[in-house]
Amino acid sequence: MFSLIKYILFLFPLIFSFFKAKDHREYIIRGYAQGTDYSVKYYATDSIVTKYAVDSILSVIDSSMSLYKPYSNINRFNESSEGLDLDPHFTAVMRKSFTVYKATKGKFDVTVAPLVQAWGFGPKRIDKFPDSAAVKELLNCVGMDQLRLKGSRLTKSKPCINVDLNGIAQGYSVDVVADHLIKKGLTSFVVEIGGELRMKGPKPDGSGMRIGIEGPALTANGEPVIRHVISINSGAITTAGNYRKYLQKGAKKIAHLIDPKKGYPLDNALISVTIYAKDAVTADGYDSPIMAMDVNEALDFVASKKGMEAYIIYHKKDGSVADTLTKGFKKMIVE
Template identity: 50%
Template structure:
């Protein structure tokens, strides 16, 4: 079969599948898949006449994502880039994530920066914990290795201008994974689903058989790394994505001070801002996930500055006042999502 004919049959098959899955009046059943990936859990619920995706397929998607993007997996493509002197040829996943990361780097004025990895490691939040805290001289020495403007893409190759540059796309990879799984569902004709990976979510359509809206709880910041979630607000976003970045689960204690795992790429030091949790609604999860860290690092005023330039984003921020009490605030368009 030549390439053209192959594409034709593929398209025809996709249309058949699509009509099957979305045939009006057909009774949609609930399918659920859940498991572990990327050091956390994932859960997929979709509504269709028949199974469209298997656990084996989703697990294999996560595996291919890890092979490309995981700093925890020795031999991953990102690991190879970090170990390289000059750079590597990227695969599809790394290309997608790096392009979007660079765009968001620009759009957040550098507050989202994947080259922050050497700093993350110095502060003991990397793949290996560290007993010592870095001093300002050590951070100063790392700063020449930080900055996405030191990366370039030539052809399909990601190139660094200094061997010490290392990237960590953990701030965006979960959101991207959600999109990849959602796109996989869509390619199989599924039009009603919720995909969640480690608290990053994308929804489309409704729940069946009642055709209810899908509701998403926004978690109250908790004190520990493993607390069961408590819901602070409930939203329904229709077709779109929502992600949350919080400085409340991952932190190190140091002399009574909590060090956030979010490092400000401009100063090299952990973010000590008042925002403890930033929830972002966006058309896709990679966008939401890229911006949520930046809003956390920007502080309340800075966050609203970024949001004004991006009307496609809505955000809900939980922050700590100077007296220690916790309050929340949201962008003007966020209210329409609130269910309770």
């Protein structure tokens, strides 16, 4: 009798899981926001989250931090001479930005906006790339040490200080949407905006969430390829790279990631950095500044951050492409 009870107790979770998986169905929401595509996939017994709700959340964030919205709070701050009282979204992202700025010793810097624009990656078109004199002059208006955040009030020491949150705001947006799903009681989902992801699982059938990790093309004119597939049940994955978004200057490619200290686009060995962290704002905030490091520095930095893992693709000295990863990231790979 005792053995029978043990057997029934053993079977019950499996039976419950089977019916739970059968009752739940997959819902997918797709749309366009923040200059890119987004998708929300979740498992539920009913359509608990609507496209209208997701679009509304992202619209509010755009009104706060989009450089492409003339009325946004970030543009109001950039146009101000001294500063602005920020909305809660802007405030939260700035707090995180100061944390990442200090941790990376200035490799992450949201005041890089004038340089981003000068090199052709801002909201306005350019006719030519800046020369060394122009870069030197622009550097006078770069540096998060010239910003102060007190409560929700962000001030700047010079009127020319502008901020660009594209290196972190998208990850924050992913988290806000994910938190909305969690508040709705969802326990199995993937939120993706422009390639930045956060997920919670497992799926109703007990399997893990599977995510493809992209890398540069294997041939000169080829398309980017999926290098690995990972399976995780919680956390966020973001990628920074210089093989997709760039401009051409003769035979040279100009990367969209700008060194805020030197004023020039990054030109080092790293090709892409994929970061795993507990939330997307953390992963997104650190992936770009890690791109500014050499391989060993990047691995040591990630190792110093609890709960962070990394997959790095880089050029070897002979020009060939290689990759490396942390032990924790390796454990996530299933293909």
